[in-house]
Amino acid sequence: MKVLITGADGYIGRALARRLAAPGATLQGQAIDQLTLCDLRLPEAPPAPQVRAVAGSIADAAVIDAITQNHHDVVFHLASVPSGQSESDHELGLKVNVHATLALVEAVQRGGAAPTFVFTSSIAVFGAPLPARIDDDTPLRPSLSYGAQKQMAEIFLADCTRRGFLHARSLRLPGIVARPPTPTGALSAFSSELIRALVEQRSFVCPVSASATLWLLSLEACIDNLLHAAQCPPERLGGHTAWTLPAQRLSIGELVRAFEAERPGASALVSYRPDEALEAQFGRLPPLTTARADAAGFRHDGSVAQLVRRAARALDPAPA
Amino acid sequence: MKVLITGADGYIGRALARRLAAPGATLQGQAIDQLTLCDLRLPEAPPAPQVRAVAGSIADAAVIDAITQNHHDVVFHLASVPSGQSESDHELGLKVNVHATLALVEAVQRGGAAPTFVFTSSIAVFGAPLPARIDDDTPLRPSLSYGAQKQMAEIFLADCTRRGFLHARSLRLPGIVARPPTPTGALSAFSSELIRALVEQRSFVCPVSASATLWLLSLEACIDNLLHAAQCPPERLGGHTAWTLPAQRLSIGELVRAFEAERPGASALVSYRPDEALEAQFGRLPPLTTARADAAGFRHDGSVAQLVRRAARALDPAPA
Known part of the structure; x- marks a missing residue:
């Protein structure tokens, strides 16, 4: 079993790589005998002998060549320019989120059986503003370049799956918590910033109101779902190639109260200075049903208490 | 007023170029002082002094450079690898329908005011099989690479419009009749083949049944709609960037009867040998409503008799 992870030094990539490099880790019931990690920068020492690290941008054809020299059975393509940066640097977003994705897909389907992607x-x-509820039939109307680029990739992957080039599993991630601080930042990072502040018992000025609603999933549950996507038997997928992941819909107020229950005093740390534009784009998430993903076996954290515990744990040095 | 047409030697491109190169032709109320035509091959002698011809593939960066040396106020991007060829040669379809479109968009937005595209x-x-009726809310689920590639381009153009790089007007064309024979052929070419046979009083074995339904628009009406797209005041567009063009929904039987009314004996020329897969993909078009396009002023031919007359006229050496 040969596995490739792009974006392997990102927040999610690191946790995924840690799971797959662990002793005895399997995927699709097979031992992982080669794990290739790719990102702009990677730790000097690979965590295990079967791990191969390739540092460089996937927007660079030579890097794509290097990481696809051998055939991969499963590819986790996580490398991406996030939402804020895709707005401020349209060319870079397009280069990584669209062009590099297309080039990677073209490269991994050469030679060997069609990989799981x-x-x-x-x-x-989905874009913003959102309709009153979201389900599997909600039309996609991205309102940021990031969303448009992700949708273009989803369509391409669906078509490549239909043609038998690969088996695509596109997972639409909700807010994954708690992310560490990033310089390039997703615009929606405030939920993680709030959680970090509460875990570290610092005061926090929240840029959205207490009634702002989010869809949240812990890092741990996110990794569980990525691994499930790679292993789920095709007959459970219902012929689909893209799923909105299950997530808990919570208001900022509910999230703070869940922290208060575990860490008394937490709510006193939070004050509010809502940014109307930010809240409109990222803080008015309607009720969500994900029947397709539920049927395929994707899962959220199950309870607010569990989410809060896992989100705090994700801030540990070796989470998930 | 400087205008660019890609795919200018295609069936639609030639008719559009003829209209825009005609003496006194205007666009957006302005005289056209430069008309750049681009296609793989172009006639030796440009039809008018203001016409500049660039022969080559838009998948070639040097060709994109050549056609975008000066700023264009209006771009008609017609160049495309058709449905059949996009299925048989995935790489070529992707190169022209996606990569070249992205490269062209990037090039035309440099320097000068945002062009109309x-x-x-x-x-x-929409893909196949289609739901029981199609309207502006019907989800897009392309079932051929051609449709997937067109949808990717639509999304990209919508995002570029939001960002102010250009003003996109994506028109989803129905069957345009009557096309001349093509070697590379659209899979849906049978409606044009039928019309050509009836105009030329030849017998025709129809590869779909008499009850197969199509959405049809004459070449003349198609050109009218392309020109309208370039000139329609923004306030009529309702913030949209893509429209399913109005078309008449007709069965093959109705089409043949309309020919019979004008050319007695036409229906005796047609026999049927339906190809189930072809009919499923291209011959089961449900009722269509195009409220958005109607409101923006796009129009079909108005009557079956008018469609049939215009479709026959499109086969003349200098149609539309």
């Missing part, structure tokens, strides 16, 4: 899409494909 | 998309974005 797990792609991290985003709820940004 | 008229893009010929296709009803192939």
Whole structure:
């Protein structure tokens, strides 16, 4: 079993790589005898002998060549320019989120059996403002370049799957918590910033109101779902190639109260200075049903208490 | 007023170029002082002094450079690898329908005011089988690479419009009749083949049944709609960037009867040998409503008799 992870030094990529490099880790019931990690920068020492690290941008053809020299059975394509940066640098977003994705897909389907291709899409494909509820029939109307680029990739992957070039599993990720601080930042990072502040018992000025609603999933549950996507028997997928992942819909107020229950005093740390535009784009998420993903076996954290515990754990040095 | 047409030697491109190169032709109320035509091959002698011809593939960066040396106020991007060829040669379809479109868009938005960008998309974005009726809310689920590639381009153009790089007008074309024979052929070419046979009083074995239904628009009405797209005041567009063009929904039987009314004996020329797969993909078009396009002023031919007359006229050496 040969596995490739792009974006392997990102927040999600690191946790995924840690799971797959662990002793005895399997995928699709097979031992992982080669795990290739690719990202702009990677730790000097690979965590295990079967791990091969390739540092460089997937927007660079030579890097794609290097990581696809051998055939991969499963590809996790996580590398992406996030929402804020895709807005501020349209060319870079396009280069990585669209062109590099197309080039990677073309390269991994050469030689060997069609690989399973797990792609991290985003709820940004729905755009804003959102309709009163979201389900599997909600039309995609991205309102940021990031969402548009993710949707283009989803369509391409669906077509490549139909043609038998690969088996695509595009997962639309909700807010994954708690992310560490990033310089390039997703615009929606405030939920993780809030959680970090509460875990570290710092005061936090929240840029959306207490009634702002989010769709949240812990890092741990996110990794569980990525691994499930790579292993789920085809007959459970119902012929689909893209799923909106299950997530808990919570208001900022509910999230803070769940922290208060575990860490008394937490709610006193939070004050509110809502940014109307930010809240309109990222903080008015309607009720969500994900029947397709539920049927395929994707799962959220199950309870707010579990989400809060896992989100706090994701801030540990070796989470998930 | 400087205008660019890609795919200018295609069936639609030639008719559009003829209209825009005609003496006194205007666009957006202005005289056309430069008309750049681009296609793989172009006639030796440009039809008018203001016409500049660039022969070559838009998948070639040097060709994109050549055609975008000066700024264009209006771009008609018609160049495309058709449905059949996009299925048989995935790489070529992707190169022209996606990569070249992205490269062209990037090039035309450099320098000068944001151009109006008229893009010929296709009803192939809906895929097959189709739901019981199609309207502006019907989800796009392309079932051929051609449709997937057109949808990717639509999404990209919508995002570029939101960002102010250009003003996109993507028109999803129904069956345009009557096309001349082509070697590379659209899979849906049978409706044009039927019309050509009836005009030329030849017998025709129809590869779909008499009850097969199509959405049809004459070449003349198609050109009218492309020109309208380039000139329609923004306030009529309702913030949209893509429209399914109005078309008449006709069965093959109705089409043949309309010919019979004008050319007695026509129906005796037609026999049927339906190809189930072809009919499923292209011959089961449900009722169509195009409220958005109607409101923006796009129009079909108005009557079956008018469609049949215009379709026959499109086969003349200098149609539309």
